[in-house]
Amino acid sequence: MTTDGSTRTLPRLDESLLLHMPPFSRLKREQIRQILDLAVSRRYPEGVAVFEEGGEADRFFILLDGYIRVIRITETGEQIIALHIPPGQLFGIAKALGRTTYPATAITASESLALSWPMQLWDSFPAYDGFATETYKTVGTRMGEMNNRIVEMATQQVEQRVASALLRLVNQTGRKVEDGIEVDFPITRQDLSELTATTLHTVSRLLSAWEKDGLVKSRRKRIVVCDPHALVLISHHAPKA
DNA sequence: ACATTAAGCGATA
DNA sequence: TATCGCTTAATGT
Numbered sequence: 501m502t503t504d505g506s507t508r509t510l511p512r513l514d515e516s517l518l519l520h521m522p523p524f525s526r527l528k529r530e531q532i533r534q535i536l537d538l539a540v541s542r543r544y545p546e547g548v549a550v551f552e553e554g555g556e557a558d559r560f561f562i563l564l565d566g567y568i569r570v571i572r573i574t575e576t577g578e579q580i581i582a583l584h585i586p587p588g589q590l591f592g593i594a595k596a597l598g599r600t601t602y603p604a605t606a607i608t609a610s611e612s613l614a615l616s617w618p619m620q621l622w623d624s625f626p627a628y629d630g631f632a633t634e635t636y637k638t639v640g641t642r643m644g645e646m647n648n649r650i651v652e653m654a655t656q657q658v659e660q661r662v663a664s665a666l667l668r669l670v671n672q673t674g675r676k677v678e679d680g681i682e683v684d685f686p687i688t689r690q691d692l693s694e695l696t697a698t699t700l701h702t703v704s705r706l707l708s709a710w711e712k713d714g715l716v717k718s719r720r721k722r723i724v725v726c727d728p729h730a731l732v733l734i735s736h737h738a739p740k741a
Numbered sequence: 742a743c744a745t746t747a748a749g750c751g752a753t754a
Numbered sequence: 755t756a757t758c759g760c761t762t763a764a765t766g767t
Contacts, residue, residue, distance in 0.1 A: 720759055
């Protein structure tokens with residue numbers, strides 16, 4: 501925000517920023533220009549809240565770079581990680597859920613860059629070709645994913661849940677490295693346990709066991725999956741009575 | 742099949 | 755040096 505009240509940030513945002521983002525990829529340069537001129541660009545250090553659960557949903561966002569962790573707090577004060585958002589996705593789109601407040605807290609899992617717009621503009625954006633269908637797709641995918649996790653929590657055992665969670669992480673946010681696929685942002689045992697409703701100790705023991713068998717490689721805050729197929733087998737293993 | 746408690750170690754800031 | 759991330763063993767449910 502500048503002193504004259506305009507919302508444009510220092511250098512004019514480059515159009516290539518949005519050119520390949522799914523919600524805007526079908527737009528002409530001129531339309532992208534319009535949208536960018538309405539946007540605020542902001543960099544967030546690792547571990548800060550972009551917005552908080554219950555807060556007034558006054559802006560919506562698209563993640564250009566980095567990763568966002570969507571978390572909720574239970575009655576007893578424990579954190580639950582709902583999902584992670586990769587670059588190119590919209591988030592904080594409360595109005596798409598018919599809400600005026602944010603339903604969860606968004607924390608940066610790594611240093612991130614995001615554009616945001618005032619929520620008042622939400623109803624005008626579907627005029628842009630592809631935006632509406634893309635947001636429906638995003639909302640649908642996320643609901644499906646959370647739905648799957650509910651079934652998972654209820655039916656699968658811890659080892660399978662952690663295996664599934666790890667697979668989702670590398671599928672959605674994985675980066676190719678020397679000896680496998682690495683989760684592309686810093687992630688602790690605690691984080692993984694909050695994703696799978698278990699304890700960091702159990703996660704630590706599982707990762708140690710998997711590492712001994714060559715399925716994964718991990719150091720502090722970093723996890724590499726070396727043998728995805730073996731993890732798939734574990735995740736599909738039927739619960740034993 | 743898990744969680745919890747406790748102790749200790751190396752990495753990181 | 756203090757804190758954090760992590761591991762492991764022992765014990766509890």
